Amino acid sequence: MEVYKLVYQIKTTYNAPVKKANFQLLVIPFSNAEQIVEDLEIECSIDQDAHISKNSFGFDLIHYYAKQSVSEFWFHLSAVVKKEKKNPFPISSLTSEQEFELLNSLDFKIDHHRFLLATDLTKMPVHSPISFPVYSSEKILLEYLLELNMFIFELLEYSPNSTDVNTAIEQVLYLKKGVCQDYAHLFISVCRQNKIPARYVSGYLDQGEGSIDTSQLHAWVEAFIPEAGWVGFDATNHLLADHHYIKIAHGCDFRDCSPIVGILETIGMQKSIHAVTITNQ
Structure with a gap:
C-alpha cells in the first residue's frame, strides 16, 4: 500500500x-x-x-x-x-480477433457510445498531416495502445505555454508541441477513430518526494480493453498509469474535468x- x-x-x-x-x-x-x-x-x-x-x-x-x-x-x-500497488499491464485471455469483434459489435458500441464520439477538442482534422498507427484484428489491443502511447510521446514536444485548454488537435499537430491535455486529447482522438472507447482523466501524479507541479494538474487517458476494463495511458511520459497516479475525475475531454x-x-x-x-x- x-x-x-x-x-x-x-x-x-x-x-x-x-x-x-x-x-x-x-x-x-x-x-x-x-x-x-x-x-x-x-x-x-x-x-x-x-x-x-x-x-x-x-x-x-x-x-x-x-x-x-x-x-x-x-x-x-x-x-x-x-x-x-498494482501491475499496470492488464492480462486478457481473448485473442486479437475476439477483441476486435467485440469492439465492433453493436451492443458494445451502445454501452460505450459516450466515449466513442469525437468532441470539439478530440476531433481529428479531415486531412491529418500525420499517419497514426491503425488498429486491426491482427493486433492485440494492449499492444496497439502501447504502440500509440509511444508514437504520440515521440511525435510531440512537451512545451508549456505553447497551447491552452481550448487548442484544437489541428493546431497541436501543426506545432507538434503541447502539454499533458494535448497529449491526452490526441490519444483519445486516435482511439475513437479506431472505435476504441477512450476517456480523459484528470488527477495528481507523484513524480517524486516533495515534487511541485505548478502547471496545474496532470492529464492522462483511460482506454477500454475487454476483460481488463479501463486502463490508463500517459503519453506525456510514455507510461501506463499505476499507483503513482491519483485520479480526480474522467470525462469526454478537458472541459468535463x-x-x-x-x-x-x-x-x-x-x-x-x-x-x-x-x-x-
Whole structure:
C-alpha cells in the first residue's frame, strides 16, 4: 500500500473587485476500493460552507458563491490518499480477433457510445498531416495502445505555454508541441477513430518526494480493453498509469474535468497561481 500526502492550492487575484462570483472546483481525489481518500480538508477565502454535489459523471464538485465584493480568491485542499500497488499491464485471455469483434459489435458500441464520439477538442482534422498507427484484428489491443502511447510521446514536444485548454488537435499537430491535455486529447482522438472507447482523466501524479507541479494538474487517458476494463495511458511520459497516479475525475475531454470554473461579475484582468505538492509517506 502506497500512502501519499496531497496538497492542492490555487490563488487568483483580480485587477478590479469582483462583485459577485460562482466558483466550481473539481479537485477532490476520487475514492473507491483501489484509491482510499482520508483526512480530506478544504479551505477557501470565501467565508461560507462549501456545497458539494456530483457532476454528470458522478464525481464531486465543490461550489462556492461569493455574495460580497472580493479582490482575491484562494482555495486549499489537503488529503491522505492510499493506493494499492498494482501491475499496470492488464492480462486478457481473448485473442486479437475476439477483441476486435467485440469492439465492433453493436451492443458494445451502445454501452460505450459516450466515449466513442469525437468532441470539439478530440476531433481529428479531415486531412491529418500525420499517419497514426491503425488498429486491426491482427493486433492485440494492449499492444496497439502501447504502440500509440509511444508514437504520440515521440511525435510531440512537451512545451508549456505553447497551447491552452481550448487548442484544437489541428493546431497541436501543426506545432507538434503541447502539454499533458494535448497529449491526452490526441490519444483519445486516435482511439475513437479506431472505435476504441477512450476517456480523459484528470488527477495528481507523484513524480517524486516533495515534487511541485505548478502547471496545474496532470492529464492522462483511460482506454477500454475487454476483460481488463479501463486502463490508463500517459503519453506525456510514455507510461501506463499505476499507483503513482491519483485520479480526480474522467470525462469526454478537458472541459468535463476542468479543475476550476468561475462565473464572475467584474471587469479587468486576473492572475491565477496553481501548485500541487505530493509527498510519499
